[in-house]
Amino acid sequence: xxxxxxDTDTKNNKKPAGLFADKALKxxxxxxxxxxxxxxxxxxxxxxxxxxxxxxxxxxxxDAANSLNQKKxxxxxxxxxxxxxxxxxxxxxxxxxxxxxxxxxxxxxxxAATTRHVERAQLTDSQTGEVLVSLxxxxxxxxxxxxxxxxEDNTASRRDGIERLQQFxxxxxxxxxxxxxxxxxxxxxxxxxxxSDMAVYVVDAREPxxxxxxxxxxxxxxxxxxxxxxxxxxxxxxxxIDEWQTMLARRNLHISTRFDSVAFEFExxxxxxxxxxxxxxxAQMLEQLMQRRTEDWAQLYxxxxxxxxxxxxxxxxxxxxxxxxxxxxPVLQDMQEAVRQTERAMQHQLLNLYKFYDNAVAxxxxxxxxxxxxxxxxxxxxxxxxxxxxxxxxxxxxxxxIDAAALGTTLGLGAALGAIGxxxxxxxxxxxxxxxxVKRLYIDPATLTLLATRATDLLTALRHRGHAATDATQLLYxxxxxxxxxxxxVNQDDSLEEDKSITLWPPHKLPSELKKARxxxxxxxxxxxxSEQAQSLRIxxxxxxxxxx
Numbered sequence: 001x002x003x004x005x006x007d008t009d010t011k012n013n014k015k016p017a018g019l020f021a022d023k024a025l026k027x028x029x030x031x032x033x034x035x036x037x038x039x040x041x042x043x044x045x046x047x048x049x050x051x052x053x054x055x056x057x058x059x060x061x062x063d064a065a066n067s068l069n070q071k072k073x074x075x076x077x078x079x080x081x082x083x084x085x086x087x088x089x090x091x092x093x094x095x096x097x098x099x100x101x102x103x104x105x106x107x108x109x110x111x112a113a114t115t116r117h118v119e120r121a122q123l124t125d126s127q128t129g130e131v132l133v134s135l136x137x138x139x140x141x142x143x144x145x146x147x148x149x150x151x152e153d154n155t156a157s158r159r160d161g162i163e164r165l166q167q168f169x170x171x172x173x174x175x176x177x178x179x180x181x182x183x184x185x186x187x188x189x190x191x192x193x194x195x196s197d198m199a200v201y202v203v204d205a206r207e208p209x210x211x212x213x214x215x216x217x218x219x220x221x222x223x224x225x226x227x228x229x230x231x232x233x234x235x236x237x238x239x240x241i242d243e244w245q246t247m248l249a250r251r252n253l254h255i256s257t258r259f260d261s262v263a264f265e266f267e268x269x270x271x272x273x274x275x276x277x278x279x280x281x282x283a284q285m286l287e288q289l290m291q292r293r294t295e296d297w298a299q300l301y302x303x304x305x306x307x308x309x310x311x312x313x314x315x316x317x318x319x320x321x322x323x324x325x326x327x328x329x330p331v332l333q334d335m336q337e338a339v340r341q342t343e344r345a346m347q348h349q350l351l352n353l354y355k356f357y358d359n360a361v362a363x364x365x366x367x368x369x370x371x372x373x374x375x376x377x378x379x380x381x382x383x384x385x386x387x388x389x390x391x392x393x394x395x396x397x398x399x400x401x402i403d404a405a406a407l408g409t410t411l412g413l414g415a416a417l418g419a420i421g422x423x424x425x426x427x428x429x430x431x432x433x434x435x436x437x438v439k440r441l442y443i444d445p446a447t448l449t450l451l452a453t454r455a456t457d458l459l460t461a462l463r464h465r466g467h468a469a470t471d472a473t474q475l476l477y478x479x480x481x482x483x484x485x486x487x488x489x490v491n492q493d494d495s496l497e498e499d500k501s502i503t504l505w506p507p508h509k510l511p512s513e514l515k516k517a518r519x520x521x522x523x524x525x526x527x528x529x530x531s532e533q534a535q536s537l538r539i540x541x542x543x544x545x546x547x548x549x
Contacts, residue, residue: 078282080280080285083200084135085220086140087141093105095200103357105121118136118138118139132285132286132289138189139188142186143183145215147186147215148218175187193223193225198279199228200227201216205258209247218251226279229256230272231244232261256275257271257272260466263465273289273290301459301463303353304353304459305459306542309542310539311342311346312452313538317521317534318335318339318527319441321438322438324439339526347458355467356462371458384450385503386446386503442518445510453502504549513542514545
């Protein structure tokens with residue numbers, strides 16, 4: 001699974017507001033050793049652990065050389081300055097995208113030297129706005145072995161590492177002035193390294209342990225700051241983590257962590273921050289960050305379940321009335337299309353909540369694929385193992401709930417149902433309705449069960465998708481019963497037991513909240529056309545239903 005295959009140009013795109021994205025820093029000066037920058041103002045409205053990028057060119061501070069001699073570790077109460085370093089094309093920018101929950105940060109390509117300048121982002125406390133961590137995305141190290149040879153030939157081995165790096169930064173090769181010997185990219189990394197409190201060394205876990213990586217680690221160690229290796233692309237079958245850990249241990253790097261920027265696990269992120277905290281004298285900022293991010297992650301999940309519950313109640317309360325003389329076909333088709341559009345709107349809400357923007361503005365639009373399949377496709381219900389029990393719907397798997405008595409008495413209705421191709425279940429028509437010839441059409445329990453299960457599947461997928469993922473198939477959560485990045489689907493026949501179903505509940509045992517909604521047509525904006533009023537009527541029940549998802 002390759003996450004570096006999307007060509008992303010963020011400079012001309014307007015960034016929509018989203019979680020984990022901070023307001024741009026207008027007055028905060030750039031640290032002395034962040035080379036070639038220009039503050040880019042990006043305004044976002046949400047206030048949860050947000051990120052600010054500072055791309056491209058700025059003149060290096062005139063006092064840079066002096067600042068190198070004033071190196072100090074982070075003090076209590078100060079934001080942590082964390083440099084993200086590593087060989088070119090190992091996924092440094094990808095890791096930052098996932099940490100920042102920002103699909104727009106930086107540029108990601110499947111080629112070397114995509115990042116040419118240092119870019120800064122900040123993580124803040126969502127409650128106070130306090131800056132907790134400044135992250136610096138650096139260019140990839142391209143020729144550490146050549147640089148090591150130069151250092152061995154041109155600097156004294158008896159001098160300490162910082163002095164040797166300073167001597168390199170003062171040389172012409174650090175600016176690319178010597179043509180063939182161009183180490184300007186390495187110079188940008190080293191300048192930022194010397195201005196930072198810590199560094200994360202990103203390792204592509206799929207790569208073999210080569211001499212160039214050993215030289216990179218040797219050079220990084222001269223900066224005299226804690227360096228923690230982070231393994232990217234750990235979900236790949238080609239990962240060589242054991243071999244890497246052996247090499248790292250021989251270089252006294254015993255603390256490392258795994259953080260896959262595509263196959264995201266929140267626990268892995270917390271472990272990353274925790275391991276960094278163990279390497280600091282003052283770790284209050286990271287501890288505050290971990291606490292706030294844990295709270296925000298849980299809040300996101302609660303908000304997502306409310307969105308799903310509200311959607312299900314809206315659909316469950318949807319009802320249309322027809323008489324026995326009416327042609328049901330247009331009504332059935334209208335109801336199905338209304339449900340499709342409402343589900344799509346719910347999916348957009350979930351995408352935006354987790355900062356996956358499924359629109360033309362995004363550089364890497366997210367395709368829903370399996371979640372775009374028609375919810376009224378009989379094969380889809382079958383793939384979820386949902387079976388109907390209506391004798392009138394024998395052999396069919398999906399459809400709109402209609403009074404079963406109408407099947408035998410209304411030729412037009414029966415013909416229309418055959419054309420729709422879906423199964424039917426009895427609805428809750430009253431005796432008075434039957435006497436007057438009124439037929440009430442509802443969305444049947446099987447369809448509601450499918451919609452609920454598919455919505456929670458999407459939520460699970462979003463919670464396990466890194467913001468560096470660019471392949472549409474990477475949306476799908478690879479759970480234990482599924483393979484090849486696809487949603488697990490159980491093909492069941494009528495002989496299988498219901499407890500093997502992958503649905504949230506059996507179709508004939510809808511939660512009480514959904515049963516109640518079927519008697520409350522005023523709860524549905526699809527029935528009444530009054531969106532805000534209908535939502536306010538069902539909000540309390542939505543909270544109750546969300547707790548069962």
